[in-house]
Amino acid sequence: MSESSARGILTIDLGAVAANWQALARRTAPSACGAVVKADAYGLGVARVAPALFAAGCRTYFVASVEEGVELRGILGPDPAILVLNSPEPVRDARAHDLIPVLNSPAQIDTWIAAGRAAGAVLPAAVHVDTGMNRLGLSAHETAEFAVDRARRDGVDVVLVMSHLACAEDPAHPMNRHQLTDFLRRIAALPAAPASLANSAGILLGQPYHFQLSRPGIALYGGQVSSDPTLAMAEVVHLQGKIVQVRRVDTPESVGYGAAFHVSGPSRIATVAVGYADGYPRSAGAQGSDLARGSVIVSGMRVPIVGRVSMDLITIDVTAVPESAAHSGALVSLIGGGMALDEVASAAGTISYEILTSLGPRYERRYLEG
Numbered sequence: 001m002s003e004s005s006a007r008g009i010l011t012i013d014l015g016a017v018a019a020n021w022q023a024l025a026r027r028t029a030p031s032a033c034g035a036v037v038k039a040d041a042y043g044l045g046v047a048r049v050a051p052a053l054f055a056a057g058c059r060t061y062f063v064a065s066v067e068e069g070v071e072l073r074g075i076l077g078p079d080p081a082i083l084v085l086n087s088p089e090p091v092r093d094a095r096a097h098d099l100i101p102v103l104n105s106p107a108q109i110d111t112w113i114a115a116g117r118a119a120g121a122v123l124p125a126a127v128h129v130d131t132g133m134n135r136l137g138l139s140a141h142e143t144a145e146f147a148v149d150r151a152r153r154d155g156v157d158v159v160l161v162m163s164h165l166a167c168a169e170d171p172a173h174p175m176n177r178h179q180l181t182d183f184l185r186r187i188a189a190l191p192a193a194p195a196s197l198a199n200s201a202g203i204l205l206g207q208p209y210h211f212q213l214s215r216p217g218i219a220l221y222g223g224q225v226s227s228d229p230t231l232a233m234a235e236v237v238h239l240q241g242k243i244v245q246v247r248r249v250d251t252p253e254s255v256g257y258g259a260a261f262h263v264s265g266p267s268r269i270a271t272v273a274v275g276y277a278d279g280y281p282r283s284a285g286a287q288g289s290d291l292a293r294g295s296v297i298v299s300g301m302r303v304p305i306v307g308r309v310s311m312d313l314i315t316i317d318v319t320a321v322p323e324s325a326a327h328s329g330a331l332v333s334l335i336g337g338g339m340a341l342d343e344v345a346s347a348a349g350t351i352s353y354e355i356l357t358s359l360g361p362r363y364e365r366r367y368l369e370g
């Protein structure tokens with residue numbers, strides 16, 4: 001890559017991922033701590049993130065699909081348990097790569113029982129019970145039916161019973177207690193097996209939510225799931241864009257598409273080569289005639305985005321920044337480096353999960369080893 005490339009730089013701190021996992025594992029001990037690495041480890045690159053988690057001690061992984069599970073098995077080798085959240089199919093690949101499906105419905109249970117019969121074995125699986133998401137998992141009625149159906153119960157080796165919290169990031173929400181109570185009732189009806197309820201935010205709800213295994217995702221990648229500063233996660237992502245031009249403007253000029261931003265006096269506007277095609281949210285820029293809500297860091301100073309976010313570019317007001325710092329070729333911090341991931345997300349009206357999983361392929365990716 002040439003020195004003058006306009007590409008943005010996405011730095012991913014694997015040491016911080018490992019430290020975040022270890023902090024959560026300490027918090028949940030003696031119960032086990034897994035890691036959710038679906039969607040390419042929330043966009044950060046499962047091929048680099050998963051080995052860092054393995055080195056930190058993680059031995060249980062969750063992915064969304066069998067395809068992701070096959071890829072992860074290739075990355076991590078035979079040792080860790082890999083659970084597939086959404087479907088046991090394609091069954092042949094799941095079996096060939098020793099994946100444990102999370103069975104979400106009676107139909108999925110039957111699919112897995114049939115796979116076991118064909119193999120002359122009772123195959124391991126997790127059973128997901130729905131305690132309030134109304135998304136995946138057995139309903140109360142289906143759980144009760146499964147619990148008394150000997151033929152089906154004996155047809156799978158239930159290695160985990162799990163459920164998923166709907167409101168864990170709001171500790172005061174009555175739904176948390178409600179789901180916990182329902183989960184305890186379901187566990188009591190099902191064959192004895194380790195249980196799992198907590199995602200990242202669920203871990204912070206405390207020990208009653210930990211059961212035998214937790215399933216953090218976003219907190220590993222630097223998402224803040226608690227307003228308590230002693231529970232802050234280490235920053236994992238630093239996204240920098242390069243200034244490709246600085247322009248002097250004065251009234252009555254405007255900036256960008258839709259002429260959405262009007263300069264109010266002599267200004268310097270810098271153009272940065274990152275846009276919505278790179279996953280930088282268009283909603284962080286001006287909407288209609290409103291001012292943009294997003295900001296970036298230039299040489300330690302916070303400056304506003306002005307005008308709309310374009311496909312490959314954003315414009316920022318660097319009038320307050322010395323010319324020696326805001327010049328063509330200088331790097332600005334879009335995420336991290338003083339711009340908290342969660343702040344970028346809320347300025348764009350979204351959540352950290354969507355910001356991370358949208359990070360595009362055009363960046364130069366740099367991984368920092370722990």
Ligand SMILES: *Cc1c(COP(=O)(O)O)cnc(C)c1O
Pocket residue numbers: 036038085164198199200201215216217218219
């Ligand atoms: C994605 C997912 C998680 C991880 O949730 P975070 O909020 O990212 O910690 C845990 N459990 C299930 C079932 C999930 O789908």
